[in-house]
Structure formats: C-alpha cells, structure tokens
C-alpha cells in the first residue's frame with residue numbers, strides 16, 4: 001500500500017508535467033489544426049535556454065524567466081510566423097512535415113551547438129525525502145505537482161474566466177462564427193502559440209532537475225504528450241490533463257508490472273504503444289472525449 | 297418499362313431518428329419507395345434531408361430505426377457495402393476526384409463492382425470499363441472532355457460527372473442530394489432529361505432532394521415533405537403544392 | 550504519344566548510365582575508369598533507400614496517410630534476412646519472407662489505427678517504431694542487442710558471388726528496377742486508382758463502393774512491405790547490423806525524403822533518396838576534412854532544406870521542376886498541388 005502510494009505520487013508528478021505538454025499540443029490542434037510533431041523538442045529546449053543564461057551568470061530565477069521569455073519568442077512567435085503561417089494554407093501535410101523539420105533542427109542544433117551529453121540541472125526544490133503513512137516522498141515531487149497544477153489552474157481560469165480566454169475558445173470551436181462576432185481570430189491563434197510556449201517552458205524547467213537536460217529527450221517527451229492527448233481525448237484541454245496524469249502514473253507503475261510479467265524494464269518506453277492500442281480498441285474517442293460526427 | 301408503380305418495394309425506411317447532441321435532426325421518419333419511382337424529398341434548409349440520406353446510406357449511424365433495401369436489413373452497413381448492393385448516391389456539395397480524368401473518375405465509380413479484389417490488382421488496368429465509361433461520357437454529353445482532369449471542368453460539367461459516377465455501376469436505387477444546385481438552366485434541362493431517360497431505360501429508382509421546385513415538380517412522381525426532421529406531407533406534386541402545412545413550413549420559417 | 554516515347558528513351562538512357570557508369574570500362578577500350586568503391590556503395594545505399602521511400606510514397610503520396618515507421622520495417626527485413634541467411638536459408642527465401650513479414654505487421658498495426666481517424670496512424674506508427682527499436686536492442690538472444698549481428702553473407706546468385714561492391718550494386722539495381730515496375734503496375738491497376746481516390750476524397754470513394762478501410766490498409770501494408778524488402782537488401786549490403794539505423798530518427802527521414810522528392814510521383818522517392826543519401830555522404834566528407842564545417846551536421850542542413858522547400862514548393866523537387874519547365878501550363882487551380890488541402894475527410 002505504501003509502495004503503491006509512493007508510485008502514485010511520483011507518477012502524478014511526472015504526469016502533471018506530461019499534462020502541460022499535452023495541453024499545449026491540444027490547444028495548437030484545436031485552434032489551428034497544427035499537429036506539432038516538434039512538441040517534445042519544445043519541452044527539451046527551454047531547459048537549455050536556462051542553462052545558457054546560468055552559464056552567463058544569471059541566478060536561477062532570472063534564468064527561468066529568460067527561458068520562458070525565450071521560449072515565447074522562439075517557440076511561440078517565430079514558430080507561428082516563420083513556419084505555421086506560410087504553410088497553413090497548403091494543407092495539413094506540409095505543416096506536419098515542417099514541424100518534423102523543426103524538431104530535427106532544435107534537436108540537432110542543441111546537440112551541435114551546446115552539447116551531446118546530458119546536462120545536470122540545478123535542483124530547484126530539495127530532493128530531501130519525508131515519509132507519510134509509511135510511504136516516502138520527496139519535497140521536489142510535491143513541489144513539481146503543485147507548480148504544474150497551479151499553472152493548469154491558472155490556464156483554466158484564463159480560458160474560462162477572462163474575456164480573451166473565452167474569445168480564444170470561441171475561435172477554436174467555430175472560427176467563422178467568431179469572426180462574425182468581431183473576434184480577431186488570428187490574434188487568438190497567436191495567443192495559443194504563446195501559451196503553448198509557456199507551458200512547454202514550465203514543463204521543461206520542472207522535468208530537467210530530475211531527468212537532466214539532453215538534446216534527444218524530445219522523442220520520449222513528445223511521445224508522452226501525444227499519447228496523453230489521445231488517451232484523454234484529442235479535442236479537449238480536460239482530456240489532455242487526464243491523459244497526462246494517466247500516462248505519468250502508468251509510466252511509474254510500468255517497471256513493477258513489467259518485472260511481474262517477466263519482461264525487461266527497458267520496455268517501459270513501449271508504454272505509449274500499449275496505451276495507444278488499448279485506447280483505440282476500447283475507447284477511441286478518449287477517456288473524456290466526445291464522439292465526433294462529421295457534417296457531409 | 298414505364299415509370300408507373302410496378303409494386304415491389306425497393307427501399308423501406310422505418311422510424312429513423314438521428315440527433316446530434318441536443319439537436320434532433322431527424323425524428324421518427326418512415327416511408328417506402330417502390331421500384332421505378334422518382335421520389336422527391338423537399339423541405340426547408342436544415343429540415344434534416346441530408347441527414348436522412350446519410351442515415352439511409354450508412355454514412356451516419358441512426359439513433360433509432362431500420363433501413364431495408366429490397367428485403368434485406370441494411371442498417372449498420374458501411375456506405376461501400378450498400379453501394380455494392382446497388383445503391384448509388386450523389387452529395388449535396390459536389391464531389392469528384394479533381395486529379396483524375398473524367399474517364400478515370402467513371403472507371404473508379406464502376407471498378408469495385410467488377411470481379412474480385414485480386415482480379416482488380418492482376419487484371420486489366422481499366423477493369424474492362426473503358427467502353428462503359430465512354431458510353432456514360434457520351435450519355436451525359438461530356439464526350440469532348442473524356443480525357444480532361446475533372447478538376448478543370450466547369451461547375452455544371454462537374455455536377456453532371458458527379459451524377460454520371462453514381463450511375464456507372466448500374467444501380468437499382470440512387471439517392472441524389474440537390475443534383476440541380478448551382479446548375480444553369482440549359483444544363484438543368486439536360487440533367488432532368490438524362491435522369492428521366494435512365495429511369496425509363498433501366499427502371500432505376502430515384503430519391504431526389506431538391507430546392508428547385510420546378511425541377512422537382514416536373515421530375516418526380518411523388519413527393520415527401522420534411523420539416524424539422526419529420527414528414528409533414530406527402531403525395532403527388534399537385535397535392536403537396538397545395539397543402540397548407542407545406543406552405544406554412546416554407547414561409548413560417 | 551511522342552512524350553511517352555521520349556520518356557522511355559530517357560528512362561533507358563538513365564538506366565544505361567546507372568549500369569555502366571560505376572564500372573571500369575578501360576578493358577573495353579573506353580577512357581573511363583569507373584567509380585571508387587566508396588562511391589559505388591553510396592549508389593547502392595541510394596537504391597536501397599529509394600525502395601523504402603517508394604513504399605512511403607505509396608502510403609503518403611498516393612493513399613494520403615502518414616507513416617513514421619518505415620525504418621522499423623527496414624529493421625524487420627534486415628534482421629530477418631540476417632538471421633535467415635546466417636542460418637543457411639537462401640537469400641531469395643529471406644527476401645520474400647522479409648516482405649511478407651512486414652506486410653503482415655503492417656496489417657496488424659494499421660487495422661486498429663485506421664478504424665479511428667487519419668492522424669492516428671501517424672501516432673501508432675511513431676509508437677511502434679520506438680517499440681520495434683526496443684525489441685532490436687533488448688532481445689539479445691535474437692538480435693544480438695546493441696552489438697548487433699555480424700558477418701551477414703552476401704548472396705550468391707546464379708553462381709555469382711555478389712561480394713564485390715560493383716556486383717552487389719548491380720544486383721541492388723536489378724531489384725530496384727523490378728520493384729519499381731511492380732509499383733508502377735500497382736499504381737496503374739484499379740488498386741492504384743482506388744488509392745488516389747481515397748487520398749483525394751475518401752467519403753466520396755466509399756460511396757462508390759471503394760472499401761476505404763481495406764484499401765488504406767492495403768496501401769499501408771504494401772508500402773511497409775517495401776520497407777521490409779529494402780531491409781532485406783540492406784543487411785547483406787552493410788554485412789553488419791545494429792539497432793541504430795532503425796530508430797525513430799531515420800523513420801522521420803524517410804517521410805521527409807519522399808516529401809522532398811515529390812509526393813505522389815514515381816520519380817519522387819528516387820530524387821528524395823538521392824538528395825538525402827548524397828547530402829549525408831558529402832557533408833560527412835566535408836565535416837571530416839574541414840574543421841570549419843564541424844558543426845554543419847547533415848540533419849541540421851536537411852531540416853532547413855525541408856522547411857524551405859515546404860514553404861516555397863510543397864510539391865517537392867518534382868513539383869519545382871514542373872513549375873520551372875512548364876510555368877504556363879499549370880493553371881491556378883493546380884497551385885494547391887495534388888496532395889494538399891483538398892482532402893475532404
């Protein structure tokens with residue numbers, strides 16, 4: 001039971017980070033039909049921006065801020081203006097291909113111009129353990145969970161409780177009607193890209209202390225985000241949150257389950273495929289998603 | 297053969313209902329279509345005509361109800377399976393394959409009805425349909441365009457091609473969703489006359505959705521009027537035209 | 550008709566050059582010493598890459614789906630061929646088995662994914678590539694794990710040992726031509742027409758009796774089988790395989806190279822594969838010879854190339870070529886290109 005609790009909390013902490021990445025992914029999809037295959041690299045990059053700032057002497061809080069701002073400029077503004085805008089009218093495939101290109105560029109750029117080695121990242125929150133009811137947790141886990149949930153709640157408040165947020169939702173659900181109502185849909189889409197960049201940056205800063213920062217991390221992070229989005233229900237922010245938590249928890253329970261099944265724990269990385277197949281077979285619309293019927 | 301009722305029921309729709317979330321697009325619609333009939337389906341915008349077609353043809357899963365073609369229950373079959381049973385359709389929005397030529401569009405429309413799947417890989421590239429396609433092209437008076445890419449045709453020509461594709465496999469029942477929409481007057485006369493000719497020569501049965509009243513009234517032998525998802529009137533063109541409920545449905549909207 | 554004969558003359562000429570150019574022709578009295586061994590190997594790699602790319606082109610360019618698993622299928626073919634030929638089975642058997650196994654795995658993978666919606670195939674193949682790579686890496690008893698499988702024999706064909714680079718190149722060339730002809734046959738059969746139809750408008754195709762699910766699955770499985778067949782040629786070519794060429798990165802590259810070449814055209818995969826293989830080869834040479842270019846990695850250059858091409862000519866190099874050679878013949882309606890935008894589903 002104590003073990004279970006321990007794994008559960010660790011899983012929720014990772015899951016909350018996946019959820020951040022998955023929410024951004026879903027938002028981009030909803031507002032601009034952009035399937036961002038570079039999402040994993042988006043989560044990989046900001047940690048390196050923070051590292052660069054720290055190498056130049058910035059204290060961590062400032063470095064974190066720089067990472068978030070840098071992400072907004074590179075992964076929000078530049079990505080939207082230089083990649084998405086020119087391609088969106090050519091249809092979905094060229095855009096998909098270009099995001100794959102962006103992913104390669106970020107990954108190889110970091111490898112060539114920063115380092116191919118995993119980089120240690122300052123421990124922001126103390127890793128000191130404490131025990132509760134026989135189970136051991138670290139303060140870092142609780143803090144990560146807390147920060148991620150706070151960010152998600154802030155986002156929810158923004159989307160549901162502010163005028164701009166509601167305009168963004170309207171633009172996502174029905175751009176034509178939104179336009180008629182006088183909403184500047186293009187600006188709303190732009191905000192989505194900024195939000196995605198912020199979410200990616202926060203996820204990056206939260207995950208880097210425990211997993212180090214490495215150029216190739218994006219593959220695994222991206223896959224976790226895609227799968228989280230699909231498991232939850234491709235079309236909903238709520239789905240991405242649920243999906244992220246499910247994937248994170250499953251990920252933390254995987255080694256135990258694998259060894260119980262007599263398999264190598266290396267297959268932990270195969271979890272996404274397993275979850276994908278399960279969800280496709282049993283609940284294709286996702287855990288909290290709605291079935292969609294197309295108008296013809 | 298004549299267009300008179302020959303008796304046998306080709307299509308039987310039983311208590312079909314379809315809702316999208318809270319929107320009841322179609323509520324409890326039942327009707328029958330007899331062999332050789334040209335049945336008109338009219339109703340104001342949003343009255344559920346296209347949704348009804350989609351439920352009949354397996355494009356949408358009806359919330360309730362049953363569809364029978366001939367004597368067999370076809371509810372839940374996929375559109376391709378229905379098509380291979382001899383049920384053709386056209387769509388409200390024009391749908392041809394712009395990168396294929398007119399002839400290739402027509403061959404495509406017939407090829408799945410010929411031979412086995414393997415014979416379609418190892419056999420002739422045109423599935424033996426070049427002659428049929430040429431005949432169909434002539435029949436719809438598109439002969440001079442046979443080798444043009446469909447995407448390069450005018451709207452009216454594409455609309456004719458769209459119809460021609462639905463007839464390529466010699467279906468016994470065809471559901472046409474606004475075949476006259478956006479077609480100019482001379483083309484319209486051509487279309488009507490072609491449809492009547494097919495009906496006369498092959499005995500094929502049609503269900504036609506149309507907003508052009510003149511077109512429906514002169515083409516169809518019987519008309520069903522849909523409003524807010526339910527049948528409010530049916531009968532010969534004259535009866536329907538004079539029915540106060542119909543006038544009310546169209547004007548009071 | 551004249552265009553057609555011109556085309557066949559051109560193809561024959563290209564084929565003749567491909568057969569003769571790498572060979573040493575001084576024995577025939579011609580002043581041509583042929584290619585260096587390393588350059589012949591680059592050509593062979595190009596052919597093998599092109600075979601896998603043909604498969605991706607069928608899936609993406611013709612049937613309008615997305616696959617991110619071609620390197621995994623290459624791996625399936627390569628490992629199976631390595632294991633079978635080392636166990637003494639003839640190469641032909643291993644080659645056919647590789648195609649068949651990839652076809653079957655393609656069906657198993659595509660069947661659930663294609664029940665849902667278009668983009669799911671991309672994610673399922675993505676996840677599958679990761680899984681396949683894990684199997685290659687961890688099932689040491691079968692695949693040798695990270696150390697891989699060594700000393701994979703080159704086949705003996707009609708009494709000829711294909712050990713020399715040139716002989717193996719010719720062998721690969723013959724297989725490539727054969728597979729390209731098979732692909733051309735498929736594309737001009739009713740199957741090919743059905744594939745194009747489901748790319749352009751799956752809903753309309755379905756209403757005309759085209760069983761969209763089955764055809765999509767077939768396109769994916771056949772395309773994947775081409776990956777397996779390419780893998781079967783790859784293993785004896787490199788004579789040593791380990792998991793690295795079959796990871797996610799290379800799978801992405803296969804998709805990119807088809808787009809770079811020109812999707813939905815039969816020349817596209819060959820051109821895309823040529824760009825990818827040559828670029829990598831030349832850049833590696835440049836990097837090792839000149840420290841100023843040390844950071845000019847192949848992937849970096851390639852990624853930028855892809856993005857620029859997508860922005861200015863989403864129809865790839867073939868599209869670019871068509872635009873240059875016939876600027877007036879393409880009316881505005883065609884600007885969207887064959888693959889793009891108009892898919893209704």
Ligand SMILES: Nc1ncnc2c1ncn2[C@@H]1O[C@H](COP(=O)(O)OP(=O)(O)OP(=O)(O)O)[C@@H](O)[C@H]1O
Pocket residue numbers: 293294295296316319320321339340341342343344345346347348388
């Ligand atoms: N896929 C869908 N999702 C949600 N609502 C839908 C969908 N398809 C149709 N509807 C709704 O169902 C109702 C009936 O639509 P339908 O297209 O069947 O009407 P129609 O009679 O064909 O109209 P028109 O003459 O304009 O073509 C409308 O209110 C429409 O908004």
Ligand SMILES: [Mg+2]
Pocket residue numbers: 345346347388
């Ligand atoms: Mg309609």
